[in-house]
Amino acid sequence: MKRASQTKRTTIYDLAEMAGTSASAVSAVLNGNWKKRRISAQLAEKITRLAEEQGYALNMQASVLRRERSKIVGMIVPKYDNRYFGSIVEQFEAMARERGLFPIVTCTRRDPALEIEAARAMLSYQVDCLIATGATDPDRIAEICSAAGVRAVNLDLPGSRVPSVISDNFSGALELTRRVLANCEREFGEKTPLLFVGGRGTDHNTSERVRGFRTAHAETGVAVDETLVLTCGYAPEKAESAMKSLAARVETLPRGMFVNSTISLEGVMRWIRRSGHYTDQVPLLGCFDWDPFVAMLGDHIEMIRQDVPRMLDAVFEIIESGATDAKVIQIPPIVEKIG
Amino acid sequence: MKRASQTKRTTIYDLAEMAGTSASAVSAVLNGNWKKRRISAQLAEKITRLAEEQGYALNMQASVLRRERSKIVGMIVPKYDNRYFGSIVEQFEAMARERGLFPIVTCTRRDPALEIEAARAMLSYQVDCLIATGATDPDRIAEICSAAGVRAVNLDLPGSRVPSVISDNFSGALELTRRVLANCEREFGEKTPLLFVGGRGTDHNTSERVRGFRTAHAETGVAVDETLVLTCGYAPEKAESAMKSLAARVETLPRGMFVNSTISLEGVMRWIRRSGHYTDQVPLLGCFDWDPFVAMLGDHIEMIRQDVPRMLDAVFEIIESGATDAKVIQIPPIVEKIG
DNA sequence: CTCGCTTGCTCAATCGATGAAGCAGCATTG
């Protein structure tokens, strides 16, 4: 009963002809509101069976064109190369599907131009709503969306035009720094300022984390060494070269570090292993992010894990409530136990 | 000059009216074949400017509905939680965009039912072509696609109905096993059979890797211990419990292991660190997959990295050539240097 | 002056699904 693969796809008109009925009856049956349209159960069953036999598949382009809502939700995301964004995307897709929405996700490689292009492409596909994750310029995206009458939500990095859901970066960084400072004091018997490495100094998350870092130092009575705050970008290569030039200009390297993502940690660790510094005593680390293998790297690494499920709950709550005010929802991250 | 965000989106009809011309002229200008349609450069420029001013965005649903080809390419992928699939998706998106195609990717969480559902959804969105990555039942997906007259390609796991691009699992596993066997001999002064853990015994990749594993043992003159071939599934929990029950039933644990993915390695490492076995001497490992932090776990881990760029080159070559024969292209994986 | 050709457009059908409006046919009610 299989169609020849050459022929055009089966449409509701084909089914209507086969069933000896009209396309509109077929449509009503197949999209489930045949009760409302007063189609008899008999005809409904006949059409359903026929559709199945013929392997009928709805043409979403036609359907979306006609309807006012597309039920497509878009997300842009910077990268797929770490657990944080990976789980955001996975969770987003699952939650969208649960709600009968069709998720489309695209990765913009931290490229501002690509972000805009991707946002425009999604609007062309009539997304009902766009989630901008870790966007360089969330307000620009929000503006484009608003011009098209599409709702937008920021995730991970906040903006000022639409609602945002982010981690509580300050509290997370405060707690992480406290722990690393305490570990250093326990290990070395003296208080010592930490290194902060990774992230863009201009982004909100990084500046909040630096603030938490400073506050924890202040609490402990340790002066922050300003030459040790290296917001050099996230990429591993950038973190690596920041470490290299740090080592070139100071006489003693810091004994503890706050690394601002697993991405940056990759570069830091590479430098540590290649440079030959820290061979007698590994630095005590704190990483604002989580990865299972990092957790296995040793008992000298503390980690903060962002609470992706709760963040996405908040995102969907915003979408469903229809809220459009530019409030920022902060979700407390999780302190991962060492070992 | 911004539109009120309440109003409907601008269409070619709106632009036509503003420009005092027809919708068909606008369409021709905006989709670039105005030369062919003999529209004057003057009018073309006027329309282009207007479209820009009004923030016009093409309605893809309408466009795709009318056109023959949608230029949408779909990919389904099992998970986003490891570097291998992450880079596949990232590369796929980049290559699709380079070619003027619109990529849509969805993750099916290794759930066979979800795979089928996702494939159907993509067909509803009129994809021109579907790439089934690591699918449980690639032939089923190929069948659904063929019924809709849509091209399909398998990636990572082969099928028998459409072209497939996979790693050369046998050679990779052979080389990996050789190295771990050699490491064991060097380290312990004697030849010893390895453990194989992770993967589904029924999947092609795993069985090819087991074959490479066996061949390397045979070459070296070591008998494979059949009780040490644990194809327990990929999930960390499965690998972990396989290790646990192995430890419960043997008196001495193997000194070297072949772990069939970073995913499984996560479980194996967790067990190693929690169980308290291997405290005096860490096992020498080989992992069929790559992750930067795994590479930093120590000098006792050999890794095989699948060559994602070459795999995707092959995929797009198939798509572009229009090949439909079920040949399997094997891409040699890369041996990662230790350290 | 007329024929033929080019230029620069417009018209109208079309893609497939949707749903408001309408229309038979039958049953019930006062």
Add this chain to the structure above:
DNA sequence: CAATGCTGCTTCATCGATTGAGCAAGCGAG
């Protein structure tokens, strides 16, 4: 017996972009 209401459909316009067909104006050739 007319009026009313219900059931079970069908008809048709519509969403926005695309494209084959067609048409008017202009121009050069004969």
